[in-house]
Amino acid sequence: MEKLEKVQQMISKKLDNKTAWERLSLARMIERPTALDYIEKIFDSFVEFHGDRYFGDDPSVVGGIALLNGDPITIVAHQKGRNTTENIKRNFGSPHPEGYRKGLRLMKQAEKFNRPILCFVDTPGAFCGTGAEERGQGEAIAKNLMEMSSLKVPIITIVIGEGGSGGALAFAVADKVWMLENSIYSILSPEGFASILWKDASRAKEAAEIMKITAGDLKEYGIIDKVLKEPSGGAHKDLDKMSAVIKGDLIECFGILKKQSPEELVEKRYNKFRNMGKYIEI
Numbered sequence: 001m002e003k004l005e006k007v008q009q010m011i012s013k014k015l016d017n018k019t020a021w022e023r024l025s026l027a028r029m030i031e032r033p034t035a036l037d038y039i040e041k042i043f044d045s046f047v048e049f050h051g052d053r054y055f056g057d058d059p060s061v062v063g064g065i066a067l068l069n070g071d072p073i074t075i076v077a078h079q080k081g082r083n084t085t086e087n088i089k090r091n092f093g094s095p096h097p098e099g100y101r102k103g104l105r106l107m108k109q110a111e112k113f114n115r116p117i118l119c120f121v122d123t124p125g126a127f128c129g130t131g132a133e134e135r136g137q138g139e140a141i142a143k144n145l146m147e148m149s150s151l152k153v154p155i156i157t158i159v160i161g162e163g164g165s166g167g168a169l170a171f172a173v174a175d176k177v178w179m180l181e182n183s184i185y186s187i188l189s190p191e192g193f194a195s196i197l198w199k200d201a202s203r204a205k206e207a208a209e210i211m212k213i214t215a216g217d218l219k220e221y222g223i224i225d226k227v228l229k230e231p232s233g234g235a236h237k238d239l240d241k242m243s244a245v246i247k248g249d250l251i252e253c254f255g256i257l258k259k260q261s262p263e264e265l266v267e268k269r270y271n272k273f274r275n276m277g278k279y280i281e282i
Contacts, residue, residue: 018182020208020217024190026182027161031236035062035077035120035160041243042250043068046075049106051098055135058099060091060123063106065115069251074110076103076171077120080161093162094127097140100170104144107151116154116254119171124189126167141170148173149270152262154254158228158246159183159215160235175257175269177223178249179215180242181230185223186213223276 018026026032039046043066050057063076078095081087103119110117126137148155148171157174163185179185187193190207194200197207212218215227228245231238257265 020214021205023182023214024184024208026234027184029236032161033235033239034082035079035122037239038243038246039066039075041239042247052101052105054101055098058096058102059089060093060095061099061103063103072115074106074115074117076106078123080122091127093123094125095167096127096132097135097137100140100144103171104147111151111153114153119157121157121159121163121168121171122161123164123167124162125164141166144170145173150266152266154257154265156250156253159185164189175265176225176253178226178228179224180228180235181215182234183215184213185218186211
């Protein structure tokens with residue numbers, strides 16, 4: 001019986017031996033579940049909040065309060081569209097500064113009322129248009145990094161699709177950072193990497209392998225804490241099953257994190273990111 005199980009595991013591993021480009025392609029699929037899809041399946045009574053109290057509301061970032069197993073939780077998430085029309089409205093998941101400021105406003109509110117925070121990351125990167133730069137895109141991201149490092153409530157971040165550049169990191173200074181099996185997390189897109197390094201965007205597939213952007217690679221390097229296995233074929237093949245996996249792990253992990261004092265949470269989070277450099281070859 002044990003031999004049969006080992007053979008099945010070996011076959012499963014071999015069949016799932018996807019390249020980085022194949023995983024990236026899955027992460028970018030229009031059919032891939034969005035943050036709102038998971039929110040609908042996992043949580044009860046989600047109430048969305050809008051606006052950053054400075055400039056306006058950014059539809060590429062959604063946030064609000066929901067119930068996880070009966071307990072209140074603050075959710076902040078990148079949101080892509082489910083079709084072309086929605087993607088245009090959501091700016092293809094690329095936030096403006098007001099999106100990051102909205103997210104931080106909700107996270108500070110969560111700290112005030114002692115609610116844990118969950119962030120869903122799914123963005124090709126922060127929007128780099130003229131207006132976004134004029135309104136302080138870099139400052140907004142930097143402030144999120146600084147403020148999240150010292151929030152006195154538990155924070156879990158899950159990369160559910162693309163995790164691109166500082167636009168992803170702005171919601172990822174967390175006690176635990178998880179990735180779905182076919183998601184990616186990187187400093188920039190493989191196309192951008194190839195354009196800069198080789199002056200040839202057509203070498204993006206080659207770049208994807210070199211960049212080590214997959215969940216497995218990043219877990220091995222200690223950049224993330226956990227890889228969430230997806231249903232066969234990808235998360236879009238069985239949203240209910242994927243949502244159940246996420247929900248179970250969230251309930252368990254938040255239960256553990258809530259037992260830690262605010263001071264302990266902040267100290268561990270600080271040390272986690274300060275020590276991360278030892279995993280990276282310079």
